[in-house]
Amino acid sequence: MILGIKFAIIRLIIITLPVLAQIYLFVRIRQTIKSSIRSNRFKSRAICLVGAAIGLLFVLNIYILVRPVLWLDPPMAAQFFLFDPPAIWTFGSIFSALFLFIAQAGSQLGQMMIRLYRDHLNYQTMSMPVNLSRRRFIHAGGGGIAAAPLILSGYGVTYASKAYDVEELTLSFGHPLRVVHLTDIHAGIYMTPKEIRRYAEQVIALQPDVFVLTGDFISNSISFLPGCLEEMARIHARYGTFATLGNHEHWFGNLREFQTIFRQYRIQLLQNSHQLIQTEHGVFAVAGIDDLRTGHPNLSAALHGLDSVIPTLLLSHRPEIFPQAVAHGIPLTLAGHYHGGQIKLSLPGGDISLAHLWTPYPEGLYRIKASHLYVSRGIGTTFTPVRLNTPPEVTLFHLT
Numbered sequence: 001m002i003l004g005i006k007f008a009i010i011r012l013i014i015i016t017l018p019v020l021a022q023i024y025l026f027v028r029i030r031q032t033i034k035s036s037i038r039s040n041r042f043k044s045r046a047i048c049l050v051g052a053a054i055g056l057l058f059v060l061n062i063y064i065l066v067r068p069v070l071w072l073d074p075p076m077a078a079q080f081f082l083f084d085p086p087a088i089w090t091f092g093s094i095f096s097a098l099f100l101f102i103a104q105a106g107s108q109l110g111q112m113m114i115r116l117y118r119d120h121l122n123y124q125t126m127s128m129p130v131n132l133s134r135r136r137f138i139h140a141g142g143g144g145i146a147a148a149p150l151i152l153s154g155y156g157v158t159y160a161s162k163a164y165d166v167e168e169l170t171l172s173f174g175h176p177l178r179v180v181h182l183t184d185i186h187a188g189i190y191m192t193p194k195e196i197r198r199y200a201e202q203v204i205a206l207q208p209d210v211f212v213l214t215g216d217f218i219s220n221s222i223s224f225l226p227g228c229l230e231e232m233a234r235i236h237a238r239y240g241t242f243a244t245l246g247n248h249e250h251w252f253g254n255l256r257e258f259q260t261i262f263r264q265y266r267i268q269l270l271q272n273s274h275q276l277i278q279t280e281h282g283v284f285a286v287a288g289i290d291d292l293r294t295g296h297p298n299l300s301a302a303l304h305g306l307d308s309v310i311p312t313l314l315l316s317h318r319p320e321i322f323p324q325a326v327a328h329g330i331p332l333t334l335a336g337h338y339h340g341g342q343i344k345l346s347l348p349g350g351d352i353s354l355a356h357l358w359t360p361y362p363e364g365l366y367r368i369k370a371s372h373l374y375v376s377r378g379i380g381t382t383f384t385p386v387r388l389n390t391p392p393e394v395t396l397f398h399l400t
Contacts (some may be wrong), residue, residue, distance in 0.1 A: 014383065018090055021097035022058050025146070026051055028100055058093075061086035065383065068221035068252075069189050083189050084157050084385070091384045092153030096146040156343070156386035162195070164379060164392035166202065169365065171372055173331050173399035174311035175284040180208035180237070181395040183317070183336030184378025186248070187228035188219030190385040199379055199394060200231040206396050210277075211237035213267075214336050215246025215291060215317030219382065222253040222261075229265040239277045241267045244288035246317035246337065248382075250295055270315060272301040287330075288315040299324050319361035322373040332399070333373045338362045340377035340390035353390075363390070 033046050064086065071078070180203050185191060203211060213232065218224045235241060249258055255271070262269040270288025277284055285306055289297045299321065306312065312330050314321070319335035340363035341353025355362035366373040379392040 017094050018058065021094045022054055024097040024101065025093055026054055028104075054089075054093075057086045057089040061090040064189065065220075068219075068223070070221060070223050071189055072224065072227055073193050074189055079189070079192075084154075087190075087385050088150065088153045088157050091156070091386045092150035095149035095152075099149065100146055152388065153386055156388045160389075160391065161190075161381055161385055161387040162392070164199070164202075164394060166206070166394050166396060167376075168396045168398065169374065170398040170400065171332060172370075173284075173313075175279070175399065176281055177239075177284065177397070177399040178207065178209040179212060179313065179397040179399060180206050180210075181212050181214065181334050181374070181376055181397065182232075182379060183214040183334075183376045184216040184246070184339055184380050184382075185213075185228055186216055186219040186378075186380025186382055187224035188221070191219065191380045193227045193231060196228055196231040200234050202394050203235050206394070208235070208396075209238040210286065210313070211235050211241040212286065212313070212315055212334060213241070213243040214315050214334055214376070215244055216248045216337070216378070216380065216382075217243075217246070218248055218252060219380070220248070220252055222249075222257060225253075225258070225261055226265075229261060229267060232267060233265040239279065240275075240286075242275065242286045242288065242315060243267050243269050244315040244317060245269070245271070245291055245295060247291050247294040250291055270302070272296070272298040274302055274306055274312070276306075276310070283310055285310050285312040286315065287312055289321065292316065292318040292320055297321070299328065303328060319366075319373055319375045320359065322361060322366065322368070322371075325373070326368045326371040329371070331371055332397075333371070334376070334395075335361070335373065336376045336378045338375065338377075339381065339387075340375075342381060342384075342387055342390055344389040346389060 029050050030047050033043050033050070036043065038046075064083065069083075074083070182199060182203065185196060185199075187193075187196060217228050232241065243262065245255075245258060259269060259271075268275060270286065272289050274285050274287035277286065287302045287306070289299055289302045291297065297316075302314075303312070308329055314325050314330045314333040316325075316333060316335045318337045319333070321335070322333055325333045338355035338359060338361075341351065341355040344351050344353040344356070346352075350356070351362075353362065361373060361375050363375050363377050366375070374395065374397075376395050377390050377393045379394070381387060
C-alpha cells in the first residue's frame, strides 16, 4: 500500500513538472517578446511560432513515450532530427523553468528588500531613466540560465547515455567463475540494434563463463525483443546465457510470448526456477525469479530442490529480494531496474536521485553477512533518454 502511494506520487510529479515547465517558459518568452521594440505584427507572429514549437516538441515527446514507434532500426538522421530534440527539450525545459523561476523570485525578493530598506531610511525615491544596457544584460543572463539545462540535456542524450563503463569486481562465491552481467537494455528507438551490438561486442571481448541478463529488455513494445535477443544470442558463454524478466516485459507482453521468443534465440529464461551446472571445479547453480512488483515472484520455487551447499547466483530484476536471498544463504544476487538513478546529483553528503530516495539499493555493491548484492546501472534508459552522472555499465565479476 505504501509503495503504491509512493509510486503514484512520483508518477504525478513526473507528469506535472513538464506540463508546468512548458506553461511557465511560454509565459516568460511571451513577456520577453512583448517587451521588445519590434512591431506588433512581428511580436504576434513570434509568440505564435514559439507556442507552436513548444507544443509540438512536448506533444511529440509524450507520444514517443506513450505510443510505441515501431521503427525497429531507425537511421542516425532520424535519431538526431526526429527523436532526440523532443527528449532534450522536455527534460531540459523542466530545469530551465526551475532556474528561471528561482532567478525571478530572487530578483523580486531583492527588489522588495531594497524598497523596505529605503522606506526604513525614509528615502525618497525618484523616477530614474530606464537603463537599456542593464536590461539587455539581465535578458542575456536569463537566456544563459535557460539555455544551460538544455545544453546539459543534449549532452545527457547524445553522449552520457552512450559512454559506458566496464565495472570489474572480485567476490567470494564458492566456485571460480567469470560472469558478465547486463541489465535494463530497453530496446527501442533510443536503443537500436546497432547500439545493442556495441554492448554485445564488449561482452564477447570479456569472454564470460556465464552471461546473465536481469530484465527490461524492451522499452515499450515486444516488437523490439527479437532484434535485442538476436544480438545477445551472438554471445557464447562457456556455461550458457541466463535471463529473467523485468517490469517492462510484463507491461508490454505476456509470459507465453516471451518464453517462445527466448527459446527461439536459445537464451534460458529462469522464471522462479534454477539451472544446475556441472564444471571441472564442481557444481554451481543459476536461479532466477520473476519481477517483484509486476510479476509473480516465488523465491522458494526458484530454489526448490537445490542443496544449500551449492553456490547459487540469483538473478532478480529488482534488488529488494536481497534480504530474502540472505536468509537462504545465497552468496551473490544480481539486479538492476533503477539505472543508478539515471539522473543523479552527487553531493558531499551523498548521492541524490529518484532511485536514491526510493530504494536502499539504487546502485553498486551491498553486503549482509556472507551474501553480496550487486545492482547494475544498466545500459538503457526509461521515461527520458537522458543520463547524467550515471554512465551505462557492463559488469564483469571474477568469482572465487
